[in-house]
Every structure is written in C-alpha cells, then in structure tokens.
Amino acid sequence: MRLARYEFDGKTCLGVVEGTEIVEAAAGAADWSEWFGFSDTARSRLTEALAGARRLPLSEVRLLTPLAKPGKIVCLGLNYYDHAAEGGNAKPEYPAFFFRGATSLLAAQAPIQRPRCSDKLDYEAELAVIIGKRVRHASRAGALDCVAGYACFNDASVRDYQRKTAQWTIGKNFDATGAFGPWIVTPDALPAGAAGLRIQSRLNGQVMQDSNTKHMIWDVAETIALLTECLTLEPGDVIAMGTPAGVGYPRTPPVFMKPGDRIEIDIEGVGVLSNPVVNEP
Known part of the structure; x- marks a missing residue:
C-alpha cells in the first residue's frame, strides 16, 4: 500500500x-x-x-511530504562500503549518526534550493524508514515490528558547509534540501527490511548512483536496534539510511547540482522522487 x-x-x-x-x-x-x-x-x-x-x-x-512534521529525522553517514571508500574513509566501526530538522524537508516535485552562500550542493540517494510504534531497546530480531513503511529520500548536502565542522549537521540542514517522498510504502509490499532493492540517483537523466540496499553496512533492523540502545523511537520518526557511491564531490571534476537541473531518486518497489533545482530566492 x-x-x-x-x-x-x-x-x-x-x-x-x-x-x-x-x-x-x-x-x-x-x-x-x-x-x-x-x-x-x-x-x-x-x-x-x-x-x-x-x-x-x-x-x-x-x-506533500509523507509526514507533516516528523518528530526526529535520524541520518546515517558512510553506511555503504563503496561510499565510505570513495571519500577516503575506512569502514566505520559504528554508524555516523546525525540529525536533520523538519524545516529542511520538501516534497516530491518541489524545488530543491541551492543556497545563496554556496554552489556545492550535492545529491544523495537514500532509503527512508518511517517508524510506526514507540520502541526502546529493540532486539535485532524484533526491530522491524516498529516500521510503518519506507520512502525515498535525497539527503542533499552543502559540502563546504558540511566540512566546516567535524559534525556534519550544518551542511545537512539548509532549508529545502531534504527531499522526502513521494509516499510511504507499507512493509507488506516490500522484502523484510527493504533489503535487496536497487537504488539509483539520476541527474538530468544520467545515472549517477546505482547500487542495492543489500550493500548497506548496517541494515534497517540493526540500525533500529543500535539507535534504541540510546533513545526512544516514536511514531512519525524517520531514519535516512545513508547513500551509496557515486555522489558528486569525489568526481573529477566534482559534480554539483545547479539551477535548471532535475534530480531523481529511484528505489525499486518504492517509487521515484523527482525534484527540480533552483537558486534560493
């Protein structure tokens, strides 16, 4: 559904x-x-x-965005082996968790805004997990019981601001950069944990990222178990599960989104999240 x-x-x-x-x-x-x-x-x-x-x-x-205002938006960095490697990072021993705010989100077809202060706006195709039940101390075996569904996410990142601090939060929270949608697909319509799904990003029709959710370092169940060691997940919370290789900044030359572009995130069985890119007013 x-x-x-x-x-x-x-x-x-x-x-x-x-x-x-x-x-x-x-x-x-x-x-x-x-x-x-x-x-x-x-x-x-x-x-x-x-x-x-x-x-x-x-x-x-x-x-509109599938949720009016998520309570928490928890994101994973470096959750695909190939993406960690392309950025010169070793395999992480623990997930790189960070948060997004709800004011950074936008819906399918709404314009992603390249900010006034930077031209280094990058794309990141991600699977979003929507939490449907309050849970703390979930076991890995039972973690998926709290999932209400899955969606596409574009964790668009302002790379120079992301690197201004050791914690990436500022570069991940510019207004109108976190595309989310186009809808929520309930778990019964997908493999358990949304595993084994092809995930792509396409910039102006050109495939930039092409991977599979089976290549995540920490899968959905393990991520929920790790998070709930520390905090309570509640209905309406969102987890963005990280992006595979192929993002713009490590390319030679780098590729960043610019006004007039269209970026699509396509996840098998979930849908296509499509957004134009404009300059911030």
Whole structure:
C-alpha cells in the first residue's frame, strides 16, 4: 500500500495511491500518524474510508511530504562500503549518526534550493524508514515490528558547509534540501527490511548512483536496534539510511547540482522522487 499526503481544492488530504490515481482516505487531515501500527481497528477504518471514496488522477493533486512534521529525522553517514571508500574513509566501526530538522524537508516535485552562500550542493540517494510504534531497546530480531513503511529520500548536502565542522549537521540542514517522498510504502509490499532493492540517483537523466540496499553496512533492523540502545523511537520518526557511491564531490571534476537541473531518486518497489533545482530566492 502506498500512503500519500496531498493537497487538493485547498485541503490537506490523506490517500492511497493506486496506479495513476489516488483514493481519498480523509480530507482535511494532517498526518498518517494515527494510522501507524495498523492495528485491526485502524485497518478496518482505512478499508471503510476507501470504500467508494473519491478517486483523483495523481496529476491533479499536489503531493506533500509523507509526514507533516516528523518528530526526529535520524541520518546515517558512510553506511555503504563503496561510499565510505570513495571519500577516503575506512569502514566505520559504528554508524555516523546525525540529525536533520523538519524545516529542511520538501516534497516530491518541489524545488530543491541551492543556497545563496554556496554552489556545492550535492545529491544523495537514500532509503527512508518511517517508524510506526514507540520502541526502546529493540532486539535485532524484533526491530522491524516498529516500521510503518519506507520512502525515498535525497539527503542533499552543502559540502563546504558540511566540512566546516567535524559534525556534519550544518551542511545537512539548509532549508529545502531534504527531499522526502513521494509516499510511504507499507512493509507488506516490500522484502523484510527493504533489503535487496536497487537504488539509483539520476541527474538530468544520467545515472549517477546505482547500487542495492543489500550493500548497506548496517541494515534497517540493526540500525533500529543500535539507535534504541540510546533513545526512544516514536511514531512519525524517520531514519535516512545513508547513500551509496557515486555522489558528486569525489568526481573529477566534482559534480554539483545547479539551477535548471532535475534530480531523481529511484528505489525499486518504492517509487521515484523527482525534484527540480533552483537558486534560493
């Protein structure tokens, strides 16, 4: 099931994407968080809401970020062996965790903004994990029970600002740089832990990154187990699982996104997240 937030006729709505249409589940609703966990009651409510509901062509709605305002956005750096190597980094012994703020996010088709202060805006294709249940001290075996679904993520990074400090946070939190969407795919539609899925980025149609989620150093279950040793994950939290090799800064010459470009993140079974690039106003 593909769960989307969208705007139509001036209202924020929740809907289920079926082919080229979206089926309205709720109009005037803000978020999917109340549905997470998909208890029998929630599933029954959703089934009832969809029965005979209004259908709209996807082309007639404006997709929003899949969550209105995630509680925590936890990101992993250097979570693919090849990406660590291309940046001259050894295999990490522990995940490089950092946080994004919700104000950095934008939806599918919304413009990624190259900031006024830098021209070194890089792309990063990533799998996003959406948490659906409150969890602390998850075991690796049971960690996936808290996952509500998966989405595409572009952890677009302002590289010179990322390297101004040892902690990467500032270069990862410019407004309108973290593309997220186009919808949430529920776990029943994908392999366990979204493992074995092809992941690509394409810049103006040219493939820049081409890998598979099986090459992650820490998979989804292990990442959740490691995080919940330290903190509580709650419904609506997001984990961005890191990017494979092929980003722009190590290339000769470097490749950075510029106004007029279009960047696509394509994850098998999840969807295509597409965004134009513009200058910050």
